[in-house]
Amino acid sequence: xxxxxxxxxxxxxxxxxxxxxxxxxxxxxxxxxxxxxxxxxxxxxxxxxxxxxxxxxxxxxxxxxxxxxxxxxxxxxxxxxxxxxxxxxxxxxxxxxxxxxxxxxxxxxxxxxxxxxxxxxxxxxxxxxxxxxxxxxxxxxxxxxxxxxxxxxxxxxxxxxxxxxxxxxxxxxxxxxxxxxxxxxxxxxxxxxxxxxxxxxxxxxxxxxxxxxxxxxxxxxxxxxxxxxxxxxxxxxxxxxxxxxxxxxxxxxxxxxxxxxxxxxxxxxxxxxxxxxxxxxxxxxxxxxxxxxxxxxxxxxxxxxxxxxxxxxxxxxxxxxxxxxxxxxxxxxxxxxxxxxxxxxxxxxxxxxxxxxxxxxxxxxxxxxxxxxxxxxxxxxxxxxxxxxxxxxxxxxxxxxxxxxxxxxxxxxxxxxxxxxxxxxxxxxxxxxxxxxxxxxxxxxxxxxxxxxxxxxxxxxxxxxxxxxxxxxxxxxxxxxxxxxxxxxxxxxxxxxxxxxxxxxxxxxxxxxxxxxxxxxxxxxxxxxxxxxxxxxxxxxxxxxxxxxxxxxxxxxxxxxxxxxxxxxxxxxxxxxxxxxxxxxxxxxxxxxxxxxxxxxxxxxxxxxxxxxxxxxxxxxxxxxxxxxxxxxxxxxxxxxxxxxxxxxxxxxxxxxxxxxxxxxxxxxxxxxxxxxxxxxxxxxxxxxxxxxxxxxxxxxxxxxxxxxxxxxxxxxxxxxxxxxxxxxxxxxxxxxxxxxxxxxxxxxxxxxxxxxxxxxxxxxxxxxxxxxxxxxxxxxxxxxxxxxxxxxxxxxxxxxxxxxxxxxxxxxxxxxxxxxxxxxxxxxxxxxxxxxxxxxxxx
Numbered sequence: 001x002x003x004x005x006x007x008x009x010x011x012x013x014x015x016x017x018x019x020x021x022x023x024x025x026x027x028x029x030x031x032x033x034x035x036x037x038x039x040x041x042x043x044x045x046x047x048x049x050x051x052x053x054x055x056x057x058x059x060x061x062x063x064x065x066x067x068x069x070x071x072x073x074x075x076x077x078x079x080x081x082x083x084x085x086x087x088x089x090x091x092x093x094x095x096x097x098x099x100x101x102x103x104x105x106x107x108x109x110x111x112x113x114x115x116x117x118x119x120x121x122x123x124x125x126x127x128x129x130x131x132x133x134x135x136x137x138x139x140x141x142x143x144x145x146x147x148x149x150x151x152x153x154x155x156x157x158x159x160x161x162x163x164x165x166x167x168x169x170x171x172x173x174x175x176x177x178x179x180x181x182x183x184x185x186x187x188x189x190x191x192x193x194x195x196x197x198x199x200x201x202x203x204x205x206x207x208x209x210x211x212x213x214x215x216x217x218x219x220x221x222x223x224x225x226x227x228x229x230x231x232x233x234x235x236x237x238x239x240x241x242x243x244x245x246x247x248x249x250x251x252x253x254x255x256x257x258x259x260x261x262x263x264x265x266x267x268x269x270x271x272x273x274x275x276x277x278x279x280x281x282x283x284x285x286x287x288x289x290x291x292x293x294x295x296x297x298x299x300x301x302x303x304x305x306x307x308x309x310x311x312x313x314x315x316x317x318x319x320x321x322x323x324x325x326x327x328x329x330x331x332x333x334x335x336x337x338x339x340x341x342x343x344x345x346x347x348x349x350x351x352x353x354x355x356x357x358x359x360x361x362x363x364x365x366x367x368x369x370x371x372x373x374x375x376x377x378x379x380x381x382x383x384x385x386x387x388x389x390x391x392x393x394x395x396x397x398x399x400x401x402x403x404x405x406x407x408x409x410x411x412x413x414x415x416x417x418x419x420x421x422x423x424x425x426x427x428x429x430x431x432x433x434x435x436x437x438x439x440x441x442x443x444x445x446x447x448x449x450x451x452x453x454x455x456x457x458x459x460x461x462x463x464x465x466x467x468x469x470x471x472x473x474x475x476x477x478x479x480x481x482x483x484x485x486x487x488x489x490x491x492x493x494x495x496x497x498x499x500x501x502x503x504x505x506x507x508x509x510x511x512x513x514x515x516x517x518x519x520x521x522x523x524x525x526x527x528x529x530x531x532x533x534x535x536x537x538x539x540x541x542x543x544x545x546x547x548x549x550x551x552x553x554x555x556x557x558x559x560x561x562x563x564x565x566x567x568x569x570x571x572x573x574x575x576x577x578x579x580x581x582x583x584x585x586x587x588x589x590x591x592x593x594x595x596x597x598x599x600x601x602x603x604x605x606x607x608x609x610x611x612x613x614x615x616x617x618x619x620x621x622x623x624x625x626x627x628x629x630x631x632x633x634x635x636x637x638x639x640x641x642x643x644x645x646x647x648x649x650x651x652x653x654x655x656x657x658x659x660x661x662x663x664x665x666x667x668x669x670x671x672x673x674x675x676x677x678x679x680x681x682x683x684x685x686x687x688x689x690x691x692x693x694x695x696x697x698x699x700x701x702x703x704x705x706x707x708x709x710x711x712x713x714x715x716x717x718x719x720x721x722x723x724x725x726x727x728x729x730x731x732x733x734x735x736x737x738x739x740x741x742x743x744x745x746x747x748x749x750x751x752x753x754x755x756x757x758x759x760x761x762x763x764x765x766x767x768x769x770x771x772x773x774x775x776x777x778x779x780x781x782x783x784x785x786x787x788x789x790x791x792x793x794x795x796x797x798x799x800x801x802x803x804x805x806x807x808x809x810x811x812x813x814x815x816x817x818x819x820x821x822x823x824x825x826x827x828x829x830x831x832x833x834x835x836x837x838x839x840x841x842x843x844x
Contacts, residue, residue, distance in 0.1 A: 003205040006217070010208070011254060013218040014225055015240075017051075019742050021233035023150075023730045026244050027522035028381045028530050029649075031704035031786070032716050032743055037777070040784045041756065042112075042295055050115035050285035051226045054708075054715020058754060060290070063297035064103070070827060074099055075816040076307065077300040084296060086111050095816075102296070112292035115285045118212055118220040136227065136268055139180060140260065141737040143171050144231050148238070150247040150729035154420050160250035165200060168260045182271035189267045200259055207262040224261050230740030232257065234730060246729050287715070302755045305653055306788065307817030308826035309671075309758065310799055310810050315820045316665040317797040327351040328598055329498065330507040331541075333359035333526060333534065334675045334695055336652040337574045338511065339668055340612050344605040346664065352601075353503070354660065355496040356674040358694045359510065359528035360537050362491045365389045367536040370470050377530040378537055380698060387478050389540065393468040394585060447641060450516075451576075451634035469585045472540055485544045486553035492541065493559055495691045497659065497678030502565040505598050508542045509579075510534030511572040514637045515645050519726050520718065520745055524575065524648050527698055535571050539582050542569040546586075568595055570602060575637040575646045577610035577630060579603045612670075615831055616647065616751070643721045643747040649706055650751040653828075655699040657691055658762025662792055669829040673699045677762065679794040685767040689775075696759055697777060700787050703757035709744035710754040717743035751834075756785070762792040765800070765807045 001009075017035050022028060031037065036044035045056035066072045078095020081102055085091060086109055092098040102108055147157060147167050159167035172190055177183055193203050212220035225232040235257045242249045330345060332338045334356040345352035358380075366375035366388040375388050421431045446453045474480055480488065493499055498506075512533025513524035522531030529537060544550050545567040554561060569582040579602040587595050611629040615622060617636070623629040637645050655673040656663055663674060677691040709717035718724065718741035724732040731740045761768055768791055772782050781787050782802065789802035790810060800807040801814070811817060820826060827833040 002201075003199075004201040007201045007204050007255065010218045010221040011258070014222045015236055015254065017222060018225065018236050019229050019233035021230060021237045021731065021740065021742065022381075023234075023237075023244055023246055024519055024522065024726070024732070025246055026377065026530065027520065029523065029527050029698075029702045029705045030381065031701050032708040033704065034701070037780050037784065037786060041786050042291075044784070046112065046115060046288055046291055049287040049291075050117060051222065052229065052712075052715050053226075053285075053287060054712040055287050056291070056708075056711065057294040057298050058301075058711050060293060060297065063294075063301060066301060070833070071304065072297075072300050073304045073307075073816070073818075076304045076814075077102070077296075079814075079816045080296055080300045080303065081109075084109075084299075086292075102293075109293040109296050110290055112288075112290075112295065114288040114291075117283045117285055118216045118223055132268065132272065133227070135180065135182065136264060137737050137739065139268075140228065140264055141231070141733065141739075143168060143260070144228075144235075144257070145728050145733075147250060148234070148252075148728045148730060150245060152727075152729055157250055160248075163251045163253065164256040165259055168256075182268050185270045186264065186267040189263055189270075193263075200255060204255070204259050204262060207259075207266055211266070221258065224265065225258060227261065227265065228739050230731065230742050232261075233742070234740055287712075301753075302758075302788070303814060305753070305755060305828050306758050307814050308820075308828045309654055310790070310801075310814075311818050311820045312666050312668075312826050312829070313663070313760075313792070314799055314810075315822070317662065317792070317799075319665055319822075321661055321664065324348070325351050326353045326503060328505045328507060328601075329353045329355070329503045330509055330602075331355050331357050331361075331492065331496065331498070332509045332572075333357065333511050333528065334655075334673045334699075335359060335511060335526070335574075336649055336670055336673050337646075338509075338572070339672055339674055340670050341572065341605060341609045342674065343667075344608045344612075345602075350601055350605055352507075352605075355498055355676040356660075357492050357496050357676060358698075359526040359534045361508070361510075361534075361541040362488050362694075363389075363537050363540055365536075365540075367391070367532075369536070370468075376532045378532060378534070379530065380528050380694075381530055382697065387480070389479060389536070390473050390476070391470050391536070392473050394471050447639070449635075450638035450640070451631070454638045471583075471585075472536065472543060474540055474543065480544075482549060482553070485547070486550045486557070489541065489545045489550055490554055490557055490559060491690065493554075494681070495687055495694075496676040497681060498676075499559050499681060502561055504564050504566065505594065506545075506565060506567045507570050507598060507602060508538045508545070508567055509570045509572050509602070510538035511574050513575045513646060513648075514573050515575060516638055516642070517640045518645070518721070519724060519732050520721070520748070523744055523748065524646060527702055528694075533571065535569075535582060538569040538571065542567040542583070543586070566591055566595070568598060570599070572602075572606065573637075575633065577606040577613070577633050579606045613646075616834075617644075619831065619834075643745075647751055648748055649702050650749065651753055652699075652703060652706065652757070653753060653755050654758045654760065655696060656760045656762075657688075657695065658760070658792055658794075662762050662797075667825065667829055669831075671829070679763050679767075682763075682767075685763075685770060688761070688763050688767055689771055692761065692771060693775060693778070696787075697781075699757055699759070700781055703755070704786070705744060706749055706752045707754045707756070710749040710752045713743075713746045713749065717741070717749065718745040721745040721747050756787055758788040758790065760790045760792055760799070762794055764794065765791060768807075 019032070020030050020034060033044055033048050036048055049056040063072065067074065067077065075095060078099045081098040082095055085098065089108065092101060147159070147164055149157065159170065169190065172186055175183060198206065208217050208220060235252060236254050238245055238249050239252050239254055330352050332342060332354055342354040344350060345354050360379045364379045364383050364386045366385045367378045368375040368388055368390045370391040370393060377385060379385055418431060418435055422428045422435065510533065511526055512535065515521040515524055525531040526534040551561050568587070571580040571582055579599065581595070581599045607626050607630045610633045611623065611626045614629040614632055618632065623632055636642050651671050652673065653671050655675065657675040657677050659678055660676060673695065675691055675695045677688060682688055713719055718732060719734055723735050724741070724745065725736065727733045727740070733740060772778050782789050791800050791807055799810045801810045803813045
């Protein structure tokens with residue numbers, strides 16, 4: 001095999017396993033180990049733990065604390081241990097003895113062998129992070145960050161067309177001998193390759209072959225790239241999908257980055273050998289030691305929650321549904337943060353009937369907002385946008401838009417000029433001093449009265465430069481055809497089960513999040529809209545659903561929307577708990593008062609929702625009134641110094657696909673995604689397929705993002721927000737030089753309970769079987785145990801769990817689960833029993 005073919009085979013092995021790194025503007029929730037989903041969960045996390053240098057489960061100390069607190073039930077741990085008791089060990093009499101022996105014998109259950117890393121100079125220092133990683137990061141991070149810069153630097157990269165390797169060689173040659181301690185070794189290594197006139201493929205082959213056998217070469221290359229896994233993932237992302245770059249991507253190849261890594265690492269290893277002994281024996285990954293015990297702990301942890309959730313649903317499903325009046329209907333995102341909002345809307349005094357749908361409302365589009373520099377992706381990451389829809393000013397608003405646009409351009413030019421001038425040697429001192437004095441008082445008021453200052457500023461902007469009313473141009477060339485428009489409206493109504501008994505008003509509620517001073521703000525947005533606010537989607541859906549031509553086509557398809565029914569778009573800010581009425585100009589004059597009353601009810605519901613959120617945001621100092629709670633979330637969202645404007649998807653643990661009647665009687669504490677689906681109008685299972693495939697993979701992605709970011713925030717996540725800095729307009733690093741961070745920050749996940757998500761579908765068993773076996777990713781997730789699967793029988797309400805490839809009554813699978821009395825709150829939904837609020841929440 002030629003050198004080029006060998007190198008290409010190594011890279012082909014590595015590329016699919018590199019972290020999925022999107023630039024900040026395109027950040028989306030992904031299963032951090034999405035590339036490992038073709039393996040069973042336990043095997044995948046074991047293999048990935050070695051590469052990511054991260055713990056795949058919480059520590060045993062954590063689990064023991066949860067056992068003492070009652071979050072892990074002793075009976076559940078006992079059942080888990082009895083079902084997986086190690087061969088060759090004396091069997092216990094019962095579960096209690098199994099637990100006692102497990103706690104007392106440190107080696108019991110330690111039956112999963114640790115992962116061995118490839119031997120060689122690079123492997124020998126993998127356990128000495130502080131010795132090896134710091135000098136490597138100090139040297140390589142400025143090089144790769146400078147080369148990939150998307151606009152932070154005011155001058156262009158002169159090596160953009162020549163490539164990363166040429167930039168690296170020039171950097172080495174221009175660095176003085178005293179630049180860093182191991183510069184002589186690096187220069188000598190480069191000189192040796194140049195003297196032998198080696199091509200890049202020959203250089204890589206020589207470097208790898210000098211430390212790894214042919215059988216280990218691909219694994220060694222993967223280990224090498226994972227030393228700076230975040231940067232490696234970004235290089236591959238920009239090479240394979242250059243369109244995601246914020247500005248312009250220079251000439252970039254993963255092969256060149258590998259060469260840079262190999263030469264630098266081996267030169268550093270050569271220097272380090274003088275002070276550290278050299279071992280060529282295989283090295284064990286410390287993060288994969290003792291996984292057998294942790295697997296059993298994790299199983300008991302997840303099963304304790306699942307048993308209480310199913311016991312709650314089982315008890316409540318046996319109770320009759322209360323009769324109530326329905327004044328209006330609302331389509332909301334299936335997001336777990338909307339679960340509490342739906343409970344409020346369904347309570348007396350609000351009288352809504354609510355449905356959980358996909359937050360992008362089935363629009364596979366990019367959206368180019370009025371005045372925006374680029375289009376935003378308004379569909380899930382797994383959906384490729386098929387068109388770009390534009391926002392335009394309403395015809396008579398063109399003059400206001402022109403003035404506003406001129407002011408925006410002038411403000412942007414002034415801001416850019418100040419930024420560049422502040423970084424000059426002499427002028428920078430005076431510019432910084434002047435700008436600092438000018439912004440001092442506004443900044444003080446912003447810190448003391450964050451929401452009020454924001455309100456004053458917004459009102460002043462509207463007075464001086466009123467923003468024009470806009471419309472969405474969905475019929476232009478490249479937009480949606482009349483048939484496509486009808487199918488989009490039909491798909492949401494049919495999937496959710498809202499196909500008859502329409503009320504006069506239907507609220508189409510999108511959501512997003514306000515976050516100040518946070519580079520990871522996309523993580524708080526609508527996941528179905530790729531982290532962007534769902535406003536364009538709600539506006540587009542209501543626009544189409546109100547069209548006579550669309551309704552006529554829907555009647556032909558079997559859905560008759562009365563002429564008196566009006567779809568009204570809204571936006572719910574999940575940080576501020578504000579509800580905004582969208583497209584006011586499209587509301588018929590004769591319905592204006594009616595729509596205003598609807599908007600007011602939604603706003604009151606949002607304020608009540610804020611009061612519930614504050615029970616966890618402020619567990620030790622609850623607000624005195626709903627008004628005080630609302631004011632707190634307003635201040636929290638606009639506070640520049642607030643690292644936790646909201647807790648996002650913290651504590652989400654389940655996804656329920658079915659009719660609202662299955663969950664309406666239950667308090668689920670914002671811990672579940674709720675997807676509306678009516679099995680009675682789905683004779684062939686096609687509706688179930690649409691309902692599940694558009695939601696369950698998203699739910700798994702979010703749960704896994706939070707899971708891995710929580711179990712080891714340094715290895716899988718982004719660590720603390722406080723020292724994070726934006727680099728190259730692509731991602732964040734810790735301090736001034738570090739690997740590009742992946743995952744979520746500590747302040748976003750500190751309340752999370754790291755569990756695989758439990759998915760319940762209200763559908764016949766054979767229909768779920770056919771769906772699972774017929775869809776590749778869903779099959780991998782279920783059979784590989786990346787999620788737990790259960791079902792609710794549509795006719796009897798009986799609950800079953802997927803076990804060994806079939807559905808069985810859930811109490812046969814989990815016989816130790818509790819039986820809840822009427823009115824009894826499961827401890828996993830009781831804030832007084834929260835296992836981390838007392839630790840983390842008190843710092844909020």
